[in-house]
Amino acid sequence: MTECPTCKLSMESHSSAELMECCMKQVGDGFPAEINGICPNCKHELEKHTDVELAECTIEFLKSGLT
Ligand SMILES: [Zn+2]
Ligand SMILES: [Zn+2]
Numbered sequence: 191m192t193e194c195p196t197c198k199l200s201m202e203s204h205s206s207a208e209l210m211e212c213c214m215k216q217v218g219d220g221f222p223a224e225i226n227g228i229c230p231n232c233k234h235e236l237e238k239h240t241d242v243e244l245a246e247c248t249i250e251f252l253k254s255g256l257t
């Protein structure tokens with residue numbers, strides 16, 4: 191189980207919309223300013239991501255930043 195760093199519930203229990211919200215709260219200002227349309231995790235264009243992919247990439251990015 192992966193614990194959501196924002197609300198402390200399991201990430202698996204989140205909907206993708208909830209995940210995005212929680213992830214965005216975690217990354218705060220740094221994330222949107224730096225990505226500039228490019229996913230910081232997989233370096234692909236964010237436009238080509240589905241919501242789920244975006245949430246997954248955000249989580250991966252967060253995990254790598256938290257450790
Ligand atoms: Zn959460
Ligand atoms: Zn990505």
